[in-house]
Amino acid sequence: MRYLIIHAVNRPIPMRYFAIFELDSTVHWQNITKYCNSERMDDIQQNWMVRSFNFAEEALQAGEVPVGCIIVYEDKIIAVGKNEVNETKNATRHAEIVAIDQVLKWSKEQDINSALVFSKSVLYVTVEPCIMCAGALRQVGIPLIIFGCHNERFGGCGSILSIHDASLESLGPSFQCIGGIMKERAVDLLKRFYQGENPNAPEDKRKVKKDEQKV
Amino acid sequence: MLKTMSDDHPLAILHQDYVKCVELTDVFVSVIQCKKQTASVAKALCEDFPLENLQHLKRVRSCNSKDGSLQVVVCQGKTQEQFDAVLSDVKYSCLGKPFLTKVPKLKPLTRKQFEECKLYWPVTFHENKRITKLINLSYFSEDEIHKIQSHMKELFNHKEKSKTENAALIVDPKVNTVLATSCDRRHLEHPLQHAVMLCIDKVARLQGGGMWDIKEECCILENKSIKQLEEANNEKPEMCSMQSAEQYLCTGYDLYATTEPCVMCAMALVHSRIGRVFYVFPHEDGGLGSKFQIHTERDLNHNFEVFKCALPEKK
Numbered sequence: 001m002r003y004l005i006i007h008a009v010n011r012p013i014p015m016r017y018f019a020i021f022e023l024d025s026t027v028h029w030q031n032i033t034k035y036c037n038s039e040r041m042d043d044i045q046q047n048w049m050v051r052s053f054n055f056a057e058e059a060l061q062a063g064e065v066p067v068g069c070i071i072v073y074e075d076k077i078i079a080v081g082k083n084e085v086n087e088t089k090n091a092t093r094h095a096e097i098v099a100i101d102q103v104l105k106w107s108k109e110q111d112i113n114s115a116l117v118f119s120k121s122v123l124y125v126t127v128e129p130c131i132m133c134a135g136a137l138r139q140v141g142i143p144l145i146i147f148g149c150h151n152e153r154f155g156g157c158g159s160i161l162s163i164h165d166a167s168l169e170s171l172g173p174s175f176q177c178i179g180g181i182m183k184e185r186a187v188d189l190l191k192r193f194y195q196g197e198n199p200n201a202p203e204d205k206r207k208v209k210k211d212e213q214k215v
Numbered sequence: 216m217l218k219t220m221s222d223d224h225p226l227a228i229l230h231q232d233y234v235k236c237v238e239l240t241d242v243f244v245s246v247i248q249c250k251k252q253t254a255s256v257a258k259a260l261c262e263d264f265p266l267e268n269l270q271h272l273k274r275v276r277s278c279n280s281k282d283g284s285l286q287v288v289v290c291q292g293k294t295q296e297q298f299d300a301v302l303s304d305v306k307y308s309c310l311g312k313p314f315l316t317k318v319p320k321l322k323p324l325t326r327k328q329f330e331e332c333k334l335y336w337p338v339t340f341h342e343n344k345r346i347t348k349l350i351n352l353s354y355f356s357e358d359e360i361h362k363i364q365s366h367m368k369e370l371f372n373h374k375e376k377s378k379t380e381n382a383a384l385i386v387d388p389k390v391n392t393v394l395a396t397s398c399d400r401r402h403l404e405h406p407l408q409h410a411v412m413l414c415i416d417k418v419a420r421l422q423g424g425g426m427w428d429i430k431e432e433c434c435i436l437e438n439k440s441i442k443q444l445e446e447a448n449n450e451k452p453e454m455c456s457m458q459s460a461e462q463y464l465c466t467g468y469d470l471y472a473t474t475e476p477c478v479m480c481a482m483a484l485v486h487s488r489i490g491r492v493f494y495v496f497p498h499e500d501g502g503l504g505s506k507f508q509i510h511t512e513r514d515l516n517h518n519f520e521v522f523k524c525a526l527p528e529k530k
């Protein structure tokens with residue numbers, strides 16, 4: 001199943017509308033990607049991405065790897081997440097997992113089928129999801145991910161493996177990715193983190209990343 | 216039927232490089248027409264045409280033919296014009312006309328690959344003892360196999376009791392103690408609560424963290440484990456890592472799973488720095504052997520050993 005993001009230009013700027021429509025199979029995804037990458041789309045994507053960066057900044061303040069995300073459903077943010085690995089002593093507590101937990105909670109409270117909510121949501125995350133999170137995102141069935149910089153260490157949407165579109169029928173549907181939105185800011189945050197280093201990792205686990213693209 | 220020890224030995228899931236067949240590449244080879252000059256010709260060729268990526272090849276081989284003639288690798292990746300100019304030197308006058316020959320492209324990593332390589336051209340082989348033992352099923356001692364089997368048995372008992380598809384268990388092998396057990400909850404209310412993810416979170420909880428608050432009906436083993444752990448701690452406190460600040464995530468721990476972990480769980484184990492993984496049933500979309508081999512991915516910051524085990528026998 002493919003989806004199209006529609007930017008309703010008739011709305012005033014702060015009220016920009018972002019909706020996802022199901023398409024029939026005759027529409028070529030290439031054309032849609034071209035549309036998504038047009039300047040108008042960049043503006044909208046940046047608007048949401050700025051919100052994700054608030055959580056990445058929060059993570060940095062808390063001494064966590066600075067990655068933040070939001071999940072947008074029907075033009076509103078229903079979940080947010082930031083990396084909480086050190087806080088929970090659980091290395092799987094990435095921003096995306098935190099946000100997925102919130103969508104499940106939100107859907108329960110609203111009494112809506114969570115699978116339906118996920119299938120019409122967009123995830124905005126400051127860094128390319130890792131292999132684990134890409135697997136998680138397929139399982140909940142999110143159709144579209146917009147991310148900032150690439151994740152050269154753990155990336156699951158093209159950098160190390162391509163989990164987002166690999167043939168993994170049992171995991172869930174593949175999803176589309178648009179990367180590179182505000183990537184400089186994402187890289188800058190990571191650079192600030194790795195210069196300070198993760199205080200909870202033992203000495204030999206610390207790796208000073210000289211390459212600024214590395215997460 | 217009589218069972219040998221290797222029947223019970225877990226099967227290591229190695230990097231593709233150790234399993235694959237020998238790849239071949241073309242090099243130019245010449246017959247050495249004057250055997251006396253073999254050493255000097257080989258030395259000269261090593262200087263003029265170093266074998267860069269083919270260091271594993273022996274430069275000279277003796278042919279099977281009756282006269283025992285010798286052949287030498289002239290060069291690789293050069294055109295005839297390029298090497299003709301060099302070979303016109305008088306020091307190469309004893310070389311016959313170069314011809315293309317197929318030789319092994321990569322150095323052999325296992326004895327099996329070494330034997331296969333030799334069918335094409337003599338090569339050097341530096342045996343990795345650990346890899347050989349893993350392949351020959353002589354890596355674990357009988358005692359270790361027994362411990363692995365007993366944890367696997369405990370896992371399957373747990374799976375049957377909880378009536379779930381998948382179950383997982385984390386052990387600290389230094390004190391041979393179960394730290395956490397879990398069963399799959401993905402079909403209950405949370406698509407991400409796979410047994411492995413839950414087990415990792417239980418270890419986090421033991422360390423004073425945790426992300427999911429689950430009141431499980433199948434936690435009986437956990438209390439038992441904590442007791443075991445305390446006992447182990449009293450007996451040999453220096454060995455018990457749980458209480459020490461040194462313990463970082465799941466470093467040095469073993470994970471047992473009934474089914475091969477999916478890609479999400481496989482990567483969760485990388486992030487958690489797991490020591491080893493043992494599972495029984497492969498899964499076609501699995502991340503530790505079937506679809507991907509995430510544990511051997513050289514671009515990742517942590518690799519670990521993965522073993523496929525036999526289904527434990529019922530009592």
Ligand SMILES: [Zn+2]
Pocket residue numbers: 094096129130131132133134
């Ligand atoms: Zn992640």
Ligand SMILES: [Zn+2]
Pocket residue numbers: 409411476477478479480481
């Ligand atoms: Zn899984």
